[in-house]
Amino acid sequence: MTDYKAFRIELADKIAHVQINRPEKINAMNADFWTEIIDVFRWVDETDEVRVVVLSGAGKHFSSGIDLMLLAQAGSQLGKDTGRNAEALRRTILKLQASFNAVDNCRKPVLAAIQGYCLGGAIDLISACDMRYSTVDAQFSIKEIDMGMAADVGTLQRLPRIIGDGMMRELAYTGRTVDGGEALRIGLVNRTYADQSELLDGVFGIAREIAAKSPIAIRGTKEMIRYMRDHRVDDGLNYIATWNAAMLQSADLRVAMAAHMSKQKPEFAD
Template identity: 70%
Template structure:
């Protein structure tokens, strides 16, 4: 099992649990975090036993977003040359984006379990996940506007597909906080739970159900959903026809059909 500075990783019952693990800093995203997110999702993709991912935060909060010390360090690297400063900033932003692109691009479904603060960069992270669940008292905010900047690691690109353009604009322009119940009403989270224990139990039950399905069917379903988000209906239909030309010949279909007919639980290979 890989070990990291900013993350705690476990693999049980085909579920990879990735926990943001800086509770004393409200799980703020430091320099190590951005590198380790890419590494851990490379590991998830390469580990066939891992069929579903849960992302949670250690302690009372999911994450307070990017560590301000990281921004201070970046500011200290500026020179008097505007062009070189711009090139350096752009490369750094693209490097940060890669951390959450790795979540979005993961072959396996990724579920966010959110309690306490989910602020700034944490919204970017959960927007890249497949599903989100929260406690009723969770606190969300697209906080970048109050820092004098536009969110640049995925929120403004992914959130409109989750909650609609108008509400995304309101939340991004105002930076106001909203709780779990409003997040559920908006469609940002699928469901709210009373507390952190109930949240993790509920999310784990959903992950276990997904882990019991055909890994190839889950893989294809996620790929088609992601592709269709960024392409036309016609493109999406053509892609699934080509994809299933191979996948409909899988042994998983035979296993699933037999299980359905005999009313027994299917047992799929990794």
């Protein structure tokens, strides 16, 4: 497994623990972060032993968002020509978007475990995850508005499907901070925990449940959920019919049914 500068990766019990590992910088997203996360999730996608991902941040905070030094560096490279500046900035933004698209497009479920700060770009990141869990005292904020810009790497596109359009607009326009309790009420997180230790215990417990299921069934379920974001119901029904015409021939179906009838725990191949 590759050694990363911005991440620490562990694989155990079919669960990949992907941890942002810059605690001394509040896990700010520097240049290494944006390039390495694509490689990390390519590895997750291609490694059959990995069935589910837990994404967390080392130290007291999940992440303070994009490293301001990175923004300053991008600004310093601008010249006098507006058109060329715009083209360069657009390429940069699309590259950053690709980093979180890698999380969203991952075939395996991704569970975010959030404590402390989850600000700006970190909201973009967790919006690309399948589920989110936090400590009660976690602090969420779409901070870009306070920096004089619109969030541009996924929050405004993905978050309305998670917390609803009206609430997303309120948070995006005001930049106000939401704690774990309110995050639970508005549906930003599925569950809250008293502290970081309980958070990780709880999230890894859910991850183990998912990892014990048929990886073929999990793959199909995630694919159908993602497909329905951009398609009509009849399109989705047609797609699942075609998909399951192949997938129902998997040995996993027979293994699951036999285990259910014998009241034993099924064991699925990677």
